[in-house]
């Protein structure tokens with residue numbers, strides 16, 4: 001009996017001690033918690049509360065009953081999704097478009113960074129950089145507007161050129177076979193310049209004495225670029241590549257929404273545009289939420305994997 | 320005037336106790352230096368005193384008021400940081416005035432006080448500059464200015480000179496000393512540099528591994544180190560230590576090592592055959608015979624000249640042994656030296672087991 | 684690296700390499716610039732000339748008719764004003780939330796700091812997605828409201844982490860010195876950390892401004908009321924209606940302007956403010972972005 005009492009009282013005293021500490025701590029540092037509060041509240045209200053709402057992926061969601069009272073339906077929406085050719089197509093398109101962006105788009109900023117590094121005239125370099133970074137800061141709507149204008153059948157510059165070369169006009173944006181090329185090309189045009197910043201920073205970190213000793217050894221500029229700069233920024237390249245692969249489900253869907261049309265859904269419809277149409281346009285919230293959950297879980301796993309790998313890579317490759 | 324008292328002061332991080340019960344009393348107007356190797360807990364002690372670090376155990380009081388739970392700003396202490404912590408976006412004048420402005424001192428008064436402080440520290444022409452445009456010594460002075468402007472009860476310094484080059488350090492050391500003389504504010508100063516400690520301190524506190532090894536005036540530490548740690552930490556080059564065996568007889572106490580026999584001060588607690596360490600300062604070794612000195616055979620391996628002085632390097636029991644002598648402009652006679660003279664009173668005897676000094680050798 | 688600047692020391696092959704490289708960079712730069720020039724030229728060309736397919740690079744039959752048309756449309760001005768409201772209001776709210784939050788998260792004395800930070804970072808890896816977010820906004824009654832757009836997108840993990848890393852890198856002694864001088868948390872933040880973090884803050888502010896200026900998807904989804912939509916949504920309506928709906932397009936065709944010139948003119952009107960702040964954007968991300976951004 002006494003033992004129990006003793007242990008209880010020590011437990012109590014630990015609790016008392018802890019709460020005493022907390023009171024003291026809050027008295028001293030309350031300002032800090034006041035500063036933190038808006039951030040935490042914001043994250044809870046706008047990011048964590050929707051996670052609670054994700055349960056409609058397993059429910060027959062009715063607007064009138066609300067999230068909590070709608071009846072459970074288990075995995076029904078997922079079965080529906082995987083029976084849906086459009087959803088399967090959207091997954092395929094997502095991977096295809098992302099993959100193409102990766103394969104064709106990933107090397108460009110690296111090459112650009114290497115090329116910037118070889119420019120001697122600082123004014124020329126600064127001007128060129130200023131210009132190539134710019135498209136990153138232009139909205140998807142405008143970029144899409146430019147694409148639509150430039151590819152317009154009778155007045156767009158692309159078709160005018162084709163006509164001048166003796167070809168007929170092509171209705172590019174209605175042709176499924178052209179969609180990926182246009183989308184990926186636009187993406188590269190918009191982001192390659194800005195993407196080079198990371199690699200330029202890596203290039204700037206290369207020890208200059210490496211170049212100096214190479215000059216003494218009589219290496220040419222191209223050899224230095226190929227044999228010194230490139231290997232030195234390889235860790236950065238590797239990490240960026242891993243990150244990109246981890247984000248493979250992320251497609252610039254704002255741009256797709258702007259550029260695609262029913263005629264091109266065949267190649268253009270990706271998971272997020274599918275969710276947008278099913279959920280926000282057709283109000284099939286539960287089904288779309290299921291698609292979103294599927295997407296989010298896969299993306300989460302990919303990102304975590306990529307992160308783990310990149311941490312390992314960056315640790316071992318840090319000199 | 321303010322005193323500082325540390326009573327059984329303890330600091331632990333989780334399971335690691337980095338300050339293990341410090342007891343110290345700093346008298347009013349005293350300049351106390353905490354010195355010890357890097358990581359021994361000096362900064363932690365100072366920061367507990369400043370209120371920047373929570374106290375795990377024990378008591379800190381200033382002017383007999385316990386201040387364990389008093390916020391740093393209400394302790395009325397000012398601190399000079401190692402990196403000065405000058406705000407780069409503020410001018411020198413604004414940096415000095417920062418604390419006054421926070422405390423809502425009226426503008427006119429601030430201007431007057433800052434002008435006074437600037438005058439004291441010879442910063443007047445620099446008041447409108449920013450820290451980035453100052454030299455290391457000037458920045459150091461601004462940091463001091465920021466500390467003295469509030470007329471605190473206690474000054475705390477955490478390695479304030481370690482970012483300066485050697486020459487500037489010597490100069491700033493002198494300035495700090497003078498400033499202390501002029502203002503007479505109780506000061507606690509942390510450094511790992513024993514030279515700084517020796518030159519600045521009224522009293523030195525030698526620390527190692529979170530504990531106090533010895534407290535005393537610079538000369539007390541130099542002449543009567545309490546243990547081998549203090550003996551080797553204070554003084555440059557450090558005290559020479561030789562492991563030896565005691566021989567006690569009616570004829571007196573002797574140390575036996577490498578087949579030599581050296582007369583020791585008479586120590587009652589010494590017993591025959593006891594393992595001891597004898598310590599002798601490089602400066603206190605004679606190269607000419609003198610009274611009460613034992614001649615020791617030696618072979619000099621190397622002579623290092625410092626100009627007026629020279630360091631002679633040799634070995635006893637395969638351990639380096641250094642002698643510091645005056646050259647009188649001559650070196651040749653030193654290289655061929657084969658006898659050293661250890662004066663009886665210049666030798667400190669340490670218990671080999673505890674490494675504590677058996678008794679202070681008589682003051683030189 | 685003076686050898687790098689001194690071309691005279693270069694071998695023939697190196698010189699050729701340098702010039703070829705310059706040429707290629709110039710080509711890339713021009714191809715980046717060209718679409719903007721093209722759109723600008725369209726916007727100031729005569730409608731007929733555009734319809735006839737004469738505009739390829741420079742304006743043909745210069746006219747500001749398209750701008751007249753755009754600027755005389757009240758819907759354009761409404762949406763333009765809305766964009767300013769969303770951009771300015773949104774940026775201010777973002778900073779009011781992010782700056783104190785990042786400061787608190789950067790302080791070692793914050794209890795459970797690791798867990799708060801994990802809570803923030805987790806949202807970078809996983810989010811509920813479009814539908815639950817939309818339903819949440821609806822349940823909060825934030826559809827069709829200025830407040831919804833301004834508050835609903837005020838924060839993101841990236842900006843907080845960027846700024847938090849910057850604050851963490853400020854030597855502890857800056858805070859300690861200010862505290863000993865009697866400053867409280869708000870004073871430390873306002874008088875010490877914010878001035879010290881100016882480059883990072885500038886970067887985040889500009890990112891916020893650009894994101895707000897350019898944002899269209901959620902504005903399109905959440906706003907039904909035409910009088911509240913921002914410029915990007917208005918522009919999207921014009922552009923998509925042009926492609927979807929021939930009759931609408933035909934209403935825009937006259938001799939002096941065509942739908943191409945009109946939509947180009949709106950695009951230019953939307954780009955100009957971005958161009959105006961772009962010099963600051965560039966300056967700040969050159970030094971700011973790398974400071975906190977890379978170390979996660």
Ligand SMILES: Nc1ncnc2c1ncn2[C@@H]1O[C@H](COP(=O)(O)OP(=O)(O)O)[C@@H](O)[C@H]1O
Pocket residue numbers: 332337355356357358359360361362363364
């Ligand atoms: N926040 C901390 N957490 C854990 N250990 C610490 C912390 N701060 C300091 N220490 C440890 O405390 C010991 C004493 O540090 P310090 O007082 O800074 O030494 P110094 O004497 O060099 O000023 C060191 O071993 C250090 O590693």
Ligand SMILES: [Mg+2]
Pocket residue numbers: 361362363478
């Ligand atoms: Mg220290």
